[in-house]
Amino acid sequence: MSKKTWSTILVVVLVVAAAVGIYFATKPAPAAPVEASPTPEAVVVTDVPATEVPTEAPTETPTEVPVTEAPTKAPTEVPVTAAPAAEASEAPVVAAAEASEAPVVAAAVAAAVDEVKETVETAAAATEEKVEEVTAAAEEKVEEVAAAAEAKVEEVAAAAEAKVEEAVAQVMPAADKAKAAIWHTFTKGQEEFLAKAVAGFNASQDKYEIELLSQPYDGFLDSVKNSVIAGVGPDIIFNYASEAASYVKGGYLADLSQYIYDEEIGIEGFEGSLVDGVMNGEVKAFEDGGIHYLPAYTTGPILFYNKTLFDELKIAVPTTWEEMEAAAKTIKEQKGIAALGCDSLTDLVQMFIMETPGAGYIDVANKAVLFDTPEVRAKIQWLVDMVKNGYFLVKSTGNYFSEDFNAGIVASYIGSSAGYPYITPADGKFEFAMAPVPAATWYPSWNRGPIVFYYKDDARAQAAYEFVKYFISADVNAGWVEAVTALAPYSWTKETDAYKAYVAQDTLAAQALNAVAENLDVAGSLPAVEGANVVRNALKAAIEKAALGDMTVDEAWTEAVTVSNAALQGK
Numbered sequence: 001m002s003k004k005t006w007s008t009i010l011v012v013v014l015v016v017a018a019a020v021g022i023y024f025a026t027k028p029a030p031a032a033p034v035e036a037s038p039t040p041e042a043v044v045v046t047d048v049p050a051t052e053v054p055t056e057a058p059t060e061t062p063t064e065v066p067v068t069e070a071p072t073k074a075p076t077e078v079p080v081t082a083a084p085a086a087e088a089s090e091a092p093v094v095a096a097a098e099a100s101e102a103p104v105v106a107a108a109v110a111a112a113v114d115e116v117k118e119t120v121e122t123a124a125a126a127t128e129e130k131v132e133e134v135t136a137a138a139e140e141k142v143e144e145v146a147a148a149a150e151a152k153v154e155e156v157a158a159a160a161e162a163k164v165e166e167a168v169a170q171v172m173p174a175a176d177k178a179k180a181a182i183w184h185t186f187t188k189g190q191e192e193f194l195a196k197a198v199a200g201f202n203a204s205q206d207k208y209e210i211e212l213l214s215q216p217y218d219g220f221l222d223s224v225k226n227s228v229i230a231g232v233g234p235d236i237i238f239n240y241a242s243e244a245a246s247y248v249k250g251g252y253l254a255d256l257s258q259y260i261y262d263e264e265i266g267i268e269g270f271e272g273s274l275v276d277g278v279m280n281g282e283v284k285a286f287e288d289g290g291i292h293y294l295p296a297y298t299t300g301p302i303l304f305y306n307k308t309l310f311d312e313l314k315i316a317v318p319t320t321w322e323e324m325e326a327a328a329k330t331i332k333e334q335k336g337i338a339a340l341g342c343d344s345l346t347d348l349v350q351m352f353i354m355e356t357p358g359a360g361y362i363d364v365a366n367k368a369v370l371f372d373t374p375e376v377r378a379k380i381q382w383l384v385d386m387v388k389n390g391y392f393l394v395k396s397t398g399n400y401f402s403e404d405f406n407a408g409i410v411a412s413y414i415g416s417s418a419g420y421p422y423i424t425p426a427d428g429k430f431e432f433a434m435a436p437v438p439a440a441t442w443y444p445s446w447n448r449g450p451i452v453f454y455y456k457d458d459a460r461a462q463a464a465y466e467f468v469k470y471f472i473s474a475d476v477n478a479g480w481v482e483a484v485t486a487l488a489p490y491s492w493t494k495e496t497d498a499y500k501a502y503v504a505q506d507t508l509a510a511q512a513l514n515a516v517a518e519n520l521d522v523a524g525s526l527p528a529v530e531g532a533n534v535v536r537n538a539l540k541a542a543i544e545k546a547a548l549g550d551m552t553v554d555e556a557w558t559e560a561v562t563v564s565n566a567a568l569q570g571k
Contacts (some may be wrong), residue, residue, distance in 0.1 A: 076275055177209040178459035180467065182450075183224060183234035185217045189421055193483035201470045206461035212560040217399045228252050228453055235464040236450045240526035241282040242450045248286055249530045249570065254454040254461040255290035256468070265462075266343075267469055273490045278447055293528075296449035296472055297418070297486035300523065301347060302459040302515035303437050304405060304423060305412035308430035309335065317435045324438060328391035331411045339387075341393040341401035342415035347444045347542045348414065350526065352379045354442035362527045362535065367533065367568040372561045380543065380553055387547040394547050416446065418484040418511040421425060434511050436518040445523035478502070485509050487516060531567030538563045 009218055037230030121398065175452055186194055191214065198212045213234070215223065221243070221487050226512050228247065233543045237243075247253050265271075274283065278295060286292055305317065310327075313334055317322040321401045328339030342348045353359055356379060360370030386392040400414035402422040408429065414437055437443075452464045470476060474492040478499040481488045487503075503513060526532070542560035551559070 033188070040123070061221040063105045095127070128314050159504055177207060178463040179209045179211060180235035180460055181211045181213055182236045182467075183213050183215050183220075184238055185215055185220050186238075190418075190483050193480060197471055197476055197480070198467075200476070201467050204470070205466075208429060208466055210467050220277050231455055233453060235453055235455075235460060236455075236467065238296065238448060239293075239374065240446065241285070241293050242526065242532040245286060245528040245530055246455070246533040247451075248290075248292065252259065252453055253290070253292040254452040254464065255288075257291040257463055258292065259462065259465045259469075260291060263266055265466070265469075269470075269492065273492060275489075277445075277523070277525055282447060284526055285528050291495045293451045294449050294468055294472060295447035295489040296445075296477065297481045297484050298447045298489045299484070299486045299514075300443060300516040300519060301342075301344065301414045301437050301446075302417050302512060303412055303414055303435045304402075304419075305433060305435065306405075306408075306430050307433040309411050312556060314422060317433075318438060319436075320438050320440075325386065325391070328386065332390055333483070335411065338393045338410045339391050339412060341396060341404055341410045343396070343401050343413065343415040343419070345394055345543055346536045347446075349380070349383070349539045350435075350444055350536075351439065351442060352376070352383070354524065355440055362529065362532065364527050364529055367529075367531075369561055369564045369568070372557070377553060377557055380546070380557055383543065384546045384553055385544075388549075394544055417516050418486050420485040420509055420512045434508070434515045434516045439519045439522055441522055443519040445520065445525060447525070449489075465570055482509075485512050487513060529568065530570065531564070534567035535564040538567075 024434040084139055139173075182198070183193075184194065195212055198210045202209055221239075224237055225246075229250075229252070244253060259265055260270055269366070273279075274295070278298075283291055283294065303317070309331070310317065315327045315330060316323070318327050324340065331337060350361065353361060353376055356371075356373065356375045359373050359376050361527055362368075363370050383392070387394050388485065393401070393404070393410055397407075397409065398404070400419060400422065401415055402419050404410045405413050406423065406425055408426065420434070425432060450464075450468045452461065452468060454461050471480070472490060472493075474490075474496050475498065477488060477490060477493040478496045480492065481499070482502045488499055493499055503510065538560040542551075542556040545559075546553045546556040550556075
């Protein structure tokens with residue numbers, strides 16, 4: 001108990017003791033019993049001392065002693081002979097009363113003291129508890145006020161700092177930003193999203209600035225190559241790993257691994273973010289051991305077909321190339337149009353090659369192609385015959401076969417799932433649908449993404465990398481794959497709510513994605529080595545030359561093999 005509390009108790013005890021003392025000092029004598037006697041003659045007594053007469057009878061008196069009401073004033077006349085007798089009779093009574101009263105009073109006082117002490121202790125404890133409660137509340141309030149004050153100080157400081165920075169910016173020239181340019185051929189929704197992403201990146205920081213430049217589709221890759229060699233080309237283009245591989249030997253590409261694995265600006269969780277086939281077969285498969293490309297989406301070829309026409313002719317959706325040939329003959333005979341076109345003739349030929357027993361694509365170790373076999377040549381001959389018979393088309397009237405399809409020039413075509421938004425049948429004359437392409441043992445999975453060039457300018461290269469990092473981040477990448485109607489290549493994108501909702505939708509877009517997904521169990525990637533892009537172009541040229549009658553199949557194929565091997569060997 002505190003010193004203050006004991007002081008309080010002592011004061012109370014002293015007060016009680018004083019009260020008891022006063023009580024006994026002023027306590028009246030008990031009333032004496034009065035005996036009946038004749039009224040005496042009046043006698044004047046002048047020397048009798050005045051005494052205080054109690055107004056109440058004593059609390060304890062002999063039960064047999066009659067009690068009479070005492071006069072309120074001392075009598076002026078008292079029988080002289082009666083005084084001694086009264087004194088004698090009263091003394092024993094008073095003595096007995098006082099003797100009997102003393103223990104009671106003492107006990108009462110002790111009890112009162114104990115009660116007071118207990119009350120005081122209770123009050124003291126309650127007081128101490130209240131003091132503690134009030135103290136705690138006060139401390140809490142002080143802390144609250146202090147926190148609010150600190151927050152206000154920080155707010156004011158931040159505002160002041162911003163004001164200072166603003167003032168400085170008005171009088172000081174802004175630091176030059178590292179700039180990088182994106183060249184692209186995207187249109188419509190894809191171009192809109194890319195522009196939005198560029199704007200978002202530029203606004204997110206003040207060190208780098210990305211410029212977006214749309215380019216003509218025709219001759220795009222040639223234009224890029226010439227500009228890069230001249231040192232004035234783009235910093236970023238969107239293409240396949242094979243395109244990046246064509247620049248490795250010349251040292252035209254930035255090695256993104258130096259940034260990806262950097263402790264400060266790296267990509268957290270990059271290892272394990274892609275499936276092994278993509279990570280090891282494409283991203284890390286470059287001859288120099290660097291990383292020169294990062295996928296931004298995964299697509300694949302699917303079959304877009306005129307459902308109205310197929311239903312009318314009672315043609316089932318082809319699941320083999322033999323069924324495709326039969327459907328083509330019926331369509332040509334009944335409607336007079338070609339049954340099939342293909343946006344990427346090269347990928348179609350690659351599919352034929354990879355599904356031919358005993359054949360292959362590129363022997364990386366020996367730097368030679370593996371598709372110069374009689375079986376492969378026979379498949380190429382079949383394809384050329386289908387073109388010559390008017391069943392297949394190898395060239396579009398526009399940039400993509402979606403234009404021919406919309407116009408009703410061709411009944412179906414093989415194109416990327418990313419081409420879905422471009423299917424708009426003229427005047428709504430027919431309903432279309434999508435299905436997997438006929439693939440038995442091998443399917444070309446298309447992983448396309450940014451390729452970063454290097455012009456001996458580290459700041460410029462880092463600006464390009466920072467944009468790529470931003471572009472493949474979860475939320476931005478989820479928006480991009482939806483814009484191109486594709487599948488996400490990265491694990492972090494697949495975990496976003498936006499992507500999950502996108503792939504779960506019951507729409508034609510989901511139908512396109514499902515058509516890709518049905519073939520992913522046989523999907524594969526081709527080697528991204530120097531000369532790989534030359535090989536792709538040689539295959540396309542061989543088909544076109546043979547189909548147009550400029551060369552026989554054997555002549556065109558022999559040329560393709562020769563050109564491909566030379567490119568692989570750096571000749």
